[in-house]
Amino acid sequence: MDAMLNLFGSYDENIKIIQSELGVDILSRGGDIRITGPDRAVERAYTCIEGLLKTAERGEPISAQQVRYFISMADEGDPEEIAALSDGGICVTTSGKIIKPKTLGQKKYIDSIAENTVTFGIGPAGTGKTFLAVSMAVRAFKAHTVQKIILTRPAVEAGEKLGFLPGDLQNKVDPYLRPLYDALYEMLGAETFARLQERGTIEVAPLAYMRGRTLDESFIILDEAQNTSPEQMKMFLTRLGFNSKMVITGDVTQIDLADPKKSGLVEAVKVLKNVKDIAINHFTEKDVVRHKLVQDIVKAYEQYNAERSRKR
Secondary structure, three states, X not given: OHHHHHHHOHHHHHHHHHHHHHOOEEEEEOOEEEEEOOHHHHHHHHHHHHHHHHHHHOOOOOOHHHXXXXXXXXXXXXXXXXXXXXXXXXXXXXXXXXXXXXXXXXXXXXXXXXXXXXXXXXXXXXXXXXXXXXXXXXXXXXXXXXXXEEEEEOOOOOOOOHHHOOXXXXXXXXXXXXXXXXXXXXXXXXXXXXXXXXXXXXXXXXXXXXXXXOEXXXXXXXXXXXXXXXXXXXXXXXXEOOXXXXXXXXXXXXXXXXXXXXXXXXXXXXXXXXXXXXXXXXXXXXXXXXXXHHHHHHHHHHHHHHHHHHHO
C-alpha cells in the first residue's frame, strides 16, 4: 500500500500528470488500477505506471520529473531497466543526498566514464554532464584510484570583457569556473574543498593553465568544451598521463566562439569517434533533469533550428 501511495503522490499529483500528458482516465479501487482512453495512450500509461510502481516498490520517492521521464520513455525503455536507476549510487553529498543517474542516458554516461579512459558528454543544459562527471571524480578520488582532481574550462567571453572585470587574473576567471566550484562544494563541503585545494590535490583552473603539463594519476574534467579551439582541444587531450581519466563536456548549441564552425569539441568528436577507449555520449532533451520548462525550452529550440535548417 505504501508503494501505491508513493506512486499516486500527494493529492494524486503523479497520476494527474499521466492523465494530462497522455489523455487517459485512471481510477484506483481496492489496489486495482483501471485505465481508459485511446488504445495507444492506455498502453503507454500502463507501461509508465508499471515502471513507476517498480520504482516505488524499491522505496524510492517518486517526483514529477520522474513521472514525465517515464512517460517520455514509455515507447523506448524497459520499465524494469528505468526503475533500476534508483539502485546503488555514485557518491553521497555533504547533506547526505545519494547521487544517482536519473535517466538511461545518464546511466550510459557514468558507465562510459567507468569503462573508458576518455569520455565525451555532449548535450543540452540540465542533463547533468558536469555534475555527474564531478561525482565520478570524487568517487575515484575517495577510492584512491586517482591522486588528483583537475577541473578546467576555457575562459571565453560571452558578452562581458575580462579586462573590465575587477581584481587580478584569478578573480577575473573565477566566474567562469563557478559551476565547478559549486559541484565540488556540494560533494565535499567548503572546508574540505578548501583544504584539498590548498594542498594541490584539487585544482580548478582555466584551460590555458594546462599547457605544457602531463597529468598522471588524475581525474581531469574539461567543461564547456564547445568553446575550445581545435588547437586548445588537442593540447588538452595530449595532457593525458598514466593512470588518469578525462571527461570532456559541452553543448554544441551554445558555442560562444567568434566562428562557431571552429569549435574544438565539434572537431574532436569527428576525429576521435572510432578511437578505442574513447566514448562519445550524446544527451537529448529527455535527459534534462532540471525544471520541466528547461526541457520544453531545449525541445523548442531544437525544433526551431531543425525547421530553419530545412528552409535553408
